[in-house]
Amino acid sequence: MSENSSLPPISRRTALKLLGVGAVGSVAGYSRFAKPQPTIHQQETLDLPRHLSKGKKVVVVGGGLAGLASAYELSQRGFQVTLLEKSPQLGGKIASWKINVGEDEFMMEHGFHGFFPQYYNLKSLVEELSIKNNFQSLDYYSLVFKDPETYLPEVFRPTNTAFPWNIVDLAISSPNRLRWGINLTNFKHLEVFHAITGFKIPRTFKNYDAITVAEWVNEDFPKGLYDLYFLPFAKSSLNAPDTLSAGELLQFFHFYFFGNPEGLAFNGTVDDMGTSLVQPIADAIRANGGKILTDVSVGKIHCENGQVRSLSYQQGDEQTDIPFWVKENTLIEDDSLAYYGAGDTMYAVDEATDEGISLTCTHQGCTVGRQPDGSFVCPCHGARYDKNGKRLSGPAQRDLATFEVEAKKADEVKLIAKNPSSDLETATLEADYFVIAADVPGTRHLFTRMTGEIDPEATRRVETLAVSDPFAVGRFWFDRDFDWEHSWFTSLSGYALTDSITLYHRIQTQFKEWAAKTGGSVIELHAYCYKEKEFPTQADLLATFENELYEIVPELKGATVIHRQLVNQKNFSGYPPNSYGDRPTTQSEIPNLMYAGDWVKMPFPCGLMERATSSGLLAANQIIQKEGLSRRPILSVNPEGVFKI
Incomplete structure (x- = not known):
């Protein structure tokens, strides 16, 4: 129990009565002494070969966790794999890159990442690569509220109990248990309890995918339950409650809590993510003959006779002659310039001349802001540029990149580099299979580069993919x-x-x-x-x-x-209402094109890094199965909740 708690301890029997879950304590497989085991989602029943007997080529586009997992598995099986990544470094959302702080050099990341014990498929890669020592237990994690008068800090410690005992243990330890506000004699509260403990695909999405979390909890929802658990954990899915499908939140909760047999443990990396996880996977891909290229911009994906036949790319500096679309940003007020993009990928365009500049500081990647005198200044480290992007002062050593407007739509422009590099390497790859493992904006962009006989349904479904706040x-x-x-x-x-x-x-x-x-x-x-x-x-x-x-x-x-x-x-996958039904699976409408990424529709509950990893392995399994090989076993938490109602 939290040291800050002023509440008296309660027994497990009292907690069961308080929560109204005593009846489920004896559910088969869910006793305190018989922990449920992981579910094998996909495993061969036939004795099939594991390795190719003849060479087959696969191109994987996207070097994040999904693309790395897919390329790793395929390279292990004898496929000739080429992995392409647009950024200078691999890893996507778990990438690391060097920055300087005074005379010291550090590896920067996209933010802290926690590893949970039910990340079965990611853990299997870690074990195969013999890098378990790259991870460390953080013992426990806390949830602290700004106003201590409203709620006391919650502390989540490692346990070995599954539902309903994990709820019981949480109630015993929680200093806020009497503020949860659950009343199972209230029909609405009982409905909530059934929803969160009775998850099932596709029933849960049929019942809850049409409304947002905010809409769902607006109708007599236990306030303490929402404030203490639903709101913080909903936001940790990288989707806000007013835009997140209630069905997706129920899937998220089932994966992390109600269907999780591993308890609430929590690990972090000993070093940065690139060193601890990304580089070992990349090394294993190369050791099996795989080729990895970074700083790659895809120029064309050619389709013919219902298949993807080839992919052309440029490699080198980001200033390529490949155009790209970017959406208007109307939130920045400026009488002289129009703004496009979001986050750390933004552009300012002079609509009188149709010329623009990248607002990404050439020092360490922050977004520069326009000053009253027309110059641009980096808010992080003070680099200054003139109105045309020429470097004036500060730690940056290069000018801002310049662009021209090639085409316009109502709320988008197509930009192309004004001074593309002249020493770019160009090549065309032909392959038997292709895997698109980019994020949502990257996947949309790749479909704009498709030529030939393009499947209209594949294009439509990719265009419906959402990006979160x-x-x-x-x-x-x-x-x-x-x-x-x-x-x-x-x-x-x-x-x-x-x-x-x-x-x-x-x-x-x-x-x-x-x-x-x-x-x-x-x-x-x-x-x-x-x-x-x-x-x-x-x-x-x-x-x-x-x-x-x-x-x-x-x-x-x-x-x-x-x-x-x-x-x-602004590139995290969005899961808005009514998106589940149209979400692409790992097998696209094009037979030799697979998808991987946390935006892919998954056949079992998972989230965040485990969702990316699992999708990459499922995409690899699609190809492996087409070649008559034995698929990799895929594990998951129990795919259904205890209450089958």
């Missing part, structure tokens, strides 16, 4: 440390922007060593799905993060900020 990460280096009574990673609730805090100088090796040397601290704040109209610029994000950090850690007031690093993007 943007997320932001602010990481701060301070010249002093501070006392902290909660977990090194702590979820937060009640702040305008901040959803979590991570004390990197207590977790990862590079920051622990720096803190020991300097006496400083490294703190990261994360906003999972903020509203752009409330924080339209990176300057707004940084200022709010810093102000809220001083509320969260008052001891840092007066400390010197040595360095600020901001990452904000």
Whole structure:
């Protein structure tokens, strides 16, 4: 029980009565002493060969976790794999890249990532690669509320109990248990209880996919249950309650809690994600003959006779002559320029000349903001550029990239580099199979590069894919440390922007060593799905993060900020109402084209990194099966809830 709790302890029997779940305590497979086992979603019953007897080529587009998992499995089976990644580094949302803080060099990431024990398919890769030592237990994690008068801090510790005992244990330990507000004599509350404990595909989506979480909880929903668990964990899906399908939230909760037989454990990486996970997978792909190319822009995907036949690309500097579409951003007010894009991929266009510049600072990737005199300044480190993007001062060494408008739509423009590089490498790849493992914006872009006989249904379904509200990460280096009574990673609730805090100088090796040397601290704040109209610029994000950090850690007031690093993007998969039915599966309408990514419709409950990994392995299995090989076993939590109603 939390040290802050003023409530008396309760027995397990009392907790069962309080929650109205005593009747399910004896459900087969769900006793405290007979923990349910993982479900085998996909395993061969036939004795089939594991390796190809003849060469087959596969091109995987996208080097995030989904693409890496797919390329890894296919390369293990004897396929000739070529993996293409647009960014300079592999990993997608778990990528790492070098930054400089004074004379020190660090690996920066897109934010802290937690690993849960029911990530069965991701864990299987970790075990095969013999990199379990790259991960460490964080022992427990906390949920802290801005107003302690409303709710006391919740503490989630590792357990080995599954539903209903995990709820019982949570009730026993929770200092807020009498504030949950559950009354199972209330029909609406009973309906909620049945929904969250009776998850089943596709029934749950049929019943709940048409409404948002906000709409669902607006009708006599237990307030404490929502405030304490549903709201924080809904946002951790990187989708806001007013845009997230209630069916998807129920899937999320089933995977992480009600259908999870592993309990509430929590791991983090010893080093950055690139070092701890991405690089070992990439090394294994190369060791099996796979080829990995980064800084790649796909120019054309050619379809013929119902198949994808070839893919052309350019490799090198981002300034290619391949055009791309970008949506208008109406949230930034400017009488002189029009803005396009979001997060750290934004462009400013002079509509009088149809010329534009990238607003991505060439120093360390923050988004520059326009000043009253027409110049542009980076809010992170002070680099300054003139109105045409020419570097004036600060740490940046290159000008902003320049573009021309090639075409326009109502709310989009097609941009092309004004001065594309002349030393780009170009090539065309022919293959037997193709896997698109890009994020949603990247997948949409790839479909604009398709030529020939394009399947209209595949195009339509990709165009319906949604992107969630943007997320932001602010990481701060301070010249002093501070006392902290909660977990090194702590979820937060009640702040305008901040959803979590991570004390990197207590977790990862590079920051622990720096803190020991300097006496400083490294703190990261994360906003999972903020509203752009409330924080339209990176300057707004940084200022709010810093102000809220001083509320969260008052001891840092007066400390010197040595360095600020901001990452904000708008590329996480969205799961809005009525999107489940049309969501693509791993097998596209084109027989030799597979999809992988957390946006793919999954046949079993999963989320976040496990969803990306599982989709990549399922895509690989589709190809493996077509070649008559034995598919990789795919595991999941129990796919259905206890109550089959």
